[in-house]
Amino acid sequence: MALLEAPDVAVEPRVAVIPATTALIVVDMQNDFVKPGGALVVPSAAETIPAVQRLLALARGHGPAVFYTQDTHEPGDIEFPIWGEHVLRGSWGWRIVDELIPQAGERVIEKLRYDGFFGTSLDHELRLRGIATVIVCGTVANICVLHTAGSAALRGYGVILPVDAISAITPFDLQVAIRQTSFLYRGVITTAEAITIA
Secondary structure, eight states: OOOOOOOOOOOOSOEEEOGGGEEEEEEOOBHHHHSTTOTTOOTTTGGGHHHHHHHHHHHHHHOOEEEEEEEOBOTTOTTHHHHOSOOBTTSTTTSBOGGGOOOTTOEEEEESSSOTTTTSSHHHHHHHTTOOEEEEEEEOIIIIIHHHHHHHHHTTOEEEEEGGGEEOSSHHHHHHHHHHHHHTTOOEEEOTTTEEEO
């Protein structure tokens, strides 16, 4: 099989956001995906925790709303033949990692599928707050992050993707997510450090 070269994607050196109309969405940073012993550990997920913490500090200090998605399954879920059993409701693997524990007033959206909008109240809650732009970070880049970012874009939200705050099972998968977010959904590609308050 021939090697394919990923198209270059511009990484913006500075992205200023308006706090009142911006939300941070932290996707599926749960023990099963991030911590040793988890059912579906993403190799680089733990390395993104500092970048996600930086984004949380920015949001908590300056006002952008904070949302978490929490992948949630019951015994016998239809995803298990694909991925095996993971993030069973109430289990250790289901919990958000200790380093990123939600604070009072931050919403945790339990989701049943890859897309944080599918079958959840996320869109409704963002619109109630007047949100126009979402910063999407977390894991897995080409699955739950990409489906959530794409679903946001299809609903008319601007999407910002900080590449140092997302992780994937392979480098190829990571590049797919970045490329699709940039090209297909016209998302802004940047880093956690580059995001500032307007």
